[in-house]
Amino acid sequence: MRAYDFIIVGAGSAGSVLTRRLSEDPDVRVLVLEAGPAGTSPDIETRIQTPAAWPTLLGSEVDWGYRSVPQPGLAGREIYEPRGKLPGGTSNLYVLMHIRGHASDFDGWAAQGCAGWDYQSVLPYFQKLEDQEDGTGPWIGKGGPIPLLNAGLHDPNPTSAAFIAACRELGYPATDDFNGPQMEGTGWHHVNIRDGKRWSAREGYLLPALARPNVTLSASSQATRLLFEGRRCVGVEYDQNGTLQTVRADREVLVCAGAIESPKLLLLSGIGNPDHLREFNIPVVAALPGVGENFHNHVLTGVIQGTARPAPPGHLNLSEAALFYKSDPAQSGPDMQIAFVHVPFDIIVGQQNPNSVSILPGVVRPASRGWVRLASGNPLDKPRVNPNYLGTEDDTQRLVDAVKRARDIFATRAFSDWVTVELLPGPAVAAGAQLREFVRQRADSYHHQAGSCKMGTDDLAVVDPSLRVHSVDGLRVVDASAMPVVPSGNCHAGILMIAEKCAGLIKAGL
Numbered sequence: 001m002r003a004y005d006f007i008i009v010g011a012g013s014a015g016s017v018l019t020r021r022l023s024e025d026p027d028v029r030v031l032v033l034e035a036g037p038a039g040t041s042p043d044i045e046t047r048i049q050t051p052a053a054w055p056t057l058l059g060s061e062v063d064w065g066y067r068s069v070p071q072p073g074l075a076g077r078e079i080y081e082p083r084g085k086l087p088g089g090t091s092n093l094y095v096l097m098h099i100r101g102h103a104s105d106f107d108g109w110a111a112q113g114c115a116g117w118d119y120q121s122v123l124p125y126f127q128k129l130e131d132q133e134d135g136t137g138p139w140i141g142k143g144g145p146i147p148l149l150n151a152g153l154h155d156p157n158p159t160s161a162a163f164i165a166a167c168r169e170l171g172y173p174a175t176d177d178f179n180g181p182q183m184e185g186t187g188w189h190h191v192n193i194r195d196g197k198r199w200s201a202r203e204g205y206l207l208p209a210l211a212r213p214n215v216t217l218s219a220s221s222q223a224t225r226l227l228f229e230g231r232r233c234v235g236v237e238y239d240q241n242g243t244l245q246t247v248r249a250d251r252e253v254l255v256c257a258g259a260i261e262s263p264k265l266l267l268l269s270g271i272g273n274p275d276h277l278r279e280f281n282i283p284v285v286a287a288l289p290g291v292g293e294n295f296h297n298h299v300l301t302g303v304i305q306g307t308a309r310p311a312p313p314g315h316l317n318l319s320e321a322a323l324f325y326k327s328d329p330a331q332s333g334p335d336m337q338i339a340f341v342h343v344p345f346d347i348i349v350g351q352q353n354p355n356s357v358s359i360l361p362g363v364v365r366p367a368s369r370g371w372v373r374l375a376s377g378n379p380l381d382k383p384r385v386n387p388n389y390l391g392t393e394d395d396t397q398r399l400v401d402a403v404k405r406a407r408d409i410f411a412t413r414a415f416s417d418w419v420t421v422e423l424l425p426g427p428a429v430a431a432g433a434q435l436r437e438f439v440r441q442r443a444d445s446y447h448h449q450a451g452s453c454k455m456g457t458d459d460l461a462v463v464d465p466s467l468r469v470h471s472v473d474g475l476r477v478v479d480a481s482a483m484p485v486v487p488s489g490n491c492h493a494g495i496l497m498i499a500e501k502c503a504g505l506i507k508a509g510l
Helices: 013-022 041-048 051-057 103-111 119-129 158-169 203-210 258-268 275-279 349-351 393-410 435-441 491-507
Strands: 001-007 030-033 129-132 146-149 185-188 215-218 222-229 233-242 243-256 293-295 303-307 320-327 335-340 357-363 370-373 385-388 421-425 475-477
Touching: 013 030, 013 146, 013 203, 041 243, 103 119, 119 129, 119 233, 119 491, 129 475, 146 335, 158 185, 158 320, 158 335, 158 393, 203 215, 222 258, 243 258, 243 275, 258 370, 303 393, 335 393, 357 393, 393 421, 393 435
Parallel strands: 001 030, 001 243, 030 215, 129 146, 243 475
Antiparallel strands: 185 320, 222 233, 233 243, 293 370, 303 357, 303 421, 320 335, 335 357, 370 385
16 A cells, blocks of 8 residues: 555645645655546636636536535525635635634634634734735735735725725724734725736645655545544545545545535544444444534625626726624624625626626624535535524524615715616515515525534534544544634635644644
8 A cells, every 4th residue: 555644635725735834844755635637628727817707617617516405594495515626626716815814713712622723823824824915014924825915906996996985984994904903894805816816725835835756646536435443544545537546644644625525524434423324334433423513604695786887897806895894792803794796796687787796795603503414325425515504593684684784885975976776686675574585595605614523622523622533543634624613704814724733733743
């Protein structure tokens, strides 16, 4: 059996970080297993590199294309859950907004049993990964692998500027940096763009690592089972183009397959709730009932307004500005994100009304929790995915209220020279029961799936504060699934931070 020091399952955001950092030691042999193909078509590659083309990648050949089980909170609809299936993972598909999250998010992790994950402890890892062009304060990172371009300094769309002015008109404060001490308010995004092109984890971490002789990338290689000798994980079985292969890890296996595939792989390997494992005759290696539980995601919807004239085409990421606010002053940080997109959010509406812009209200501290579970014992079958969107009355009411705020923003003087008539929900949808039904019928995934292999020390915890899987040795889970609670904003930056910190823990022997 071939042997490496580390086997990394998944070459997405977290896997790319670990590949680069662990291979900095030339004596360490690293194998990266990636389910997606090694390369893509020239057309797909052009779309990946073009920041404004990200919507065209959803549902493409580089997307896993998951769908949820029917969601009771969303009128029984099945929700599309995109995830990247190629080296670099979803960092090739996402909207490029760099949001760390609020300091209280990470302080909350520490308070829930994740020692060492408070904001001051994780701040150096955020700074290590970042290369921010503007000096907004001492909290920024300089010289890291991931560029942070301030959208407001690069000829932003005039409708984005109108959005910020509208929020200020309504009394919301301005903020220079959502990643600084004042996340609450309205301002410009920092985006992961360099020289006009997307700069993902693939460019920042994976490609430099693949130039090293001690790194091997095995593409089209979907992990099917973790291999154990007693309680120790010693390797991985994987399917490569229809052939099962095995490989050994002399030091550790690092599962970085994401919040949907990571719990699935653990379950297939006998780590999870024994009752669920028995459904598929999978022998129990470790009884961890939290595997696949605590799954959650941000949830959003869209308000679309027609415009009197076309908005200029986007040359950044289509979403350059946002508003973060607290739905309740008692919140420790912003629990709501209102994004502005200078194109129509809905494809059908956009085809009929190309001259339109969108405001996307979203709940970024959801109370609802769901699960990821096996659909069968076949490791190549997709798992069952249940984010349980709007599973609580609180989540529903906050999103309804956010739609009202979006309407208020469009009704300001700042937007009066731009907008004409509301296209979605539309003038016929009034407040009250009609607006609640609109939210149930039109709310959707924010694509920030997390929590299904949560870090902590409680009964549902899957990994400890060093990201080691409880009750076994030689195995860690390093991705968004380890987040006990998803941060308050786009979570790509948090995933990179988790992997940077994990690499530091491994190098320190922890």
